[in-house]
Amino acid sequence: MKRKIVALLTTAVISTTLIFTGCGGQKKSTTGGSEGKTLVYGQGADPRGLDPAYVDDGESSKVICNVYEGLLRYKKGSTELEPALATKWNVSDDGKEYTFDLRKDVKFHDGTPFNADAVVYNIERQIPPKVKKDMPYAGFTYGDVKKVEKLDDLKVKVTLKEASTPFLANLAMSLAAPMVSPTAAKKHDGNLNQNPVGTGPFKFVEWKKGQSITLERNEDYWDGKAKSAKVVFKFTKENSVRASELMTGSADIIDGIDPNDVKKLKDSKMKIFEEKGMNINYMAFNASRAPFNDSKLREAISYAINKPELVKHLYQGYADEAKAPMPDFIPGYNDKLTNHEYNPEKAKQLLKEAGKENMELKMITYSNPRPYNSVGGQKLAEAVQNYLAKIGVKAKIDVYPWKEYKTKVQQGEGDLLFYGWIGDNGDADNFLSLLDTKEIESSLNAAKYSNKEVDDLLSKARKTPNGKEREDLYKKVQEKVMADSAWYPVSHAKSMAAYSPKVKNFELHPTGNAYLKDVEKE
Structure with missing residues (x-):
């Protein structure tokens, strides 16, 4: 089941030419309309919502990617682009105009035709003047759209303010980019978080909060x-309980595998999916206010943590130490970085120089497992708390359920917080x-970190075609943010899931999503 990680990087090859045309489609399944069983997928928490414009979390994304589609999509097992709701596309010589030919005879689950009007509606609702503040991916995906x-x-043209190399890859993401039914969106005041309607292989049936979401097959899928x-996406917070549900047959697939459960799952003949993960698990300093608007204090805390010991103890070989804000197989990774080594005496010295000996601070974290942190935020926070105690820093920990935690982060609560990211493209x-x-x-930007030099480098890199020049710009960004101790990168989790031997054709995509169209249970 192993795949070559180089497949993740083929998007870079696609983007190097500013004129690109994609065409064709995949073979159609011959599965009949009444066949098939119910597949139960166990995960650690409810989605925050089911409108791709209003969420930014993995729990939401796993459901969304089975209900909705975008103009482009990723090929199986990679981030190489292929047609989806657009059959082909062209990019102007200056990289500012993208013309898309749309797929014929596609309908949303409510019967609304998919066409150019739908595309215009979906993009316009996420750009000024219609964009809302609670659309977290809007600027990231469509910020360059003029x-x-x-x-x-069946043809649309998107004009950008300036050339943007990542734009095509962003259109295949499962957040912001998927097309929602304009009819349904208007019916529900522009927000489909509770009433998702897309064009994808499954249709929404019901959401029992705290329990499950049920989808049914789209019999008219193109x-x-x-x-x-x-x-059925079944929500079970505790890792060990979720593992037991798989072994007893009340779940067919689970993610968020605790390293302590791997052996018993294997002993029970469950299958384990394991790949190198395209993710980052990190500790963020709230850089917007004292005390951690001071980079020297961020540096002091970074020296206090024994990363090799922490990663080995918590993740038991199922995560790699992070030395930068992104995995080492992403083009532009800086392999020359020197990570903050464990040096508690230096940490104490920096605290003394800043007049912060015996400082007290507040940590906030999440209670459930995450794809980038299989043991959950509380165990990670407690490990860091113990290291900080050794240098005289007293840290209080507040733990929240995931949806509430996201709100607390947005509100700027806490001096230290724990977060992560699964690569989208x-x-x-x-x-x-x-x-x-x-x-x-x-x-x-959960850390609320701001550095104009970093901003300028990122802006320049987005306009630069793929290649050495662009990669060098990203290497400079990593140098600066690590020297500034903007984050404390902890680990890159292996992408893991477990499933029953009765389940066929299952794998996690490198983006962390589970595309379930071709998955079946004997």
Whole structure:
């Protein structure tokens, strides 16, 4: 089941030419309309919502990617682009105009035709003047869009303010980019968080909060019917309970695998999916206010943590130490960085120089497991708390359920917080933009870190075609944010899930999503 990680990087090859045309589609499934069983997928928490314009979390994304589609999509097992709701596209010589030919005879689940009007509606609702403050990915995905125009029923043109190398890759993401039914959106005041309607292989049935979401097969899906008649996303907070549900048959697939549960899952003949993860698990300093608007204090805390010991103890070989804000296989990764080594005496010295001996601070964290942190935020926070105690720093920990935690982060609560990111498209910009000042308002910049030099480098890199020049710009960004101790990168989790031997064709995508159209249960 192993795949070559180089497949993640083929998006870079696609983007190097500013004129690109994609065409064709995938083979259609021949699965009949009444066949198939119910597939139960266990995860650690409810989605925050089911409108791709209003969420930014993995729990939401896993459901969304099975209900909605974008103009482009990723090929199986990679971030290489291929047609989806657009059959082909062209980019102007100056990289500012993108023309898309749309797929014929596609309908949303409510019967609304998919056409140029739908595309215009979906993009316009996420750009000024209609964009809302609670659309976290809007600026990230469509921030460079100047206008979108209908050329005819099945052709649209998107004009950018300036060239943007990641733009095509962003259109395949499962957040912001997927197309929602304009009819349904208008019916529900522009927000489909509770009433999702897309064009994808599964249709929404119901959401029992704190328990489950049920989807059913879209019998009219343009790319062949799904192999499972229904999918139930079941929400179980505790890792060990979720593992037990898999072993007893009340779940068919689970993610958020605790390293302590791997052996018993294998002993029970469950299958383990394991890949190198396109993610980052990090500790963020609230850089917007004292005390951590001072980079020297951020540096002091960084020296206090024994990363090799922490990662080995918590993740038991199922995560790698992080030395930068992104994984080492992403183009532009800086392998020359020197990580903050464990040096508690230096940490104490820096605290003394800053007059902060015996300082007290507040940590906030999340209670559930995350794809980038399988043991959950509380265990990670407690490990850091113990290291800080050794240098005389007293840290209080407040733990919140995931949805509430996201709100607390947005509100700027806490001096230290724990967060992470799953790569959306295999591009360095997708990771490093989390440290861009403009993403503070969107909440993607959880540290509220701001550095004009970093912002300028990121802006220049987005306009630069793929290649050495662009990669060197991202290497400089990493140098600066690490020297500034903007984050404390902890680890890169292996992408893991477990599933019953009765389940066929399952794998996690490098983006962390589970595309379930071709997954079936014997």
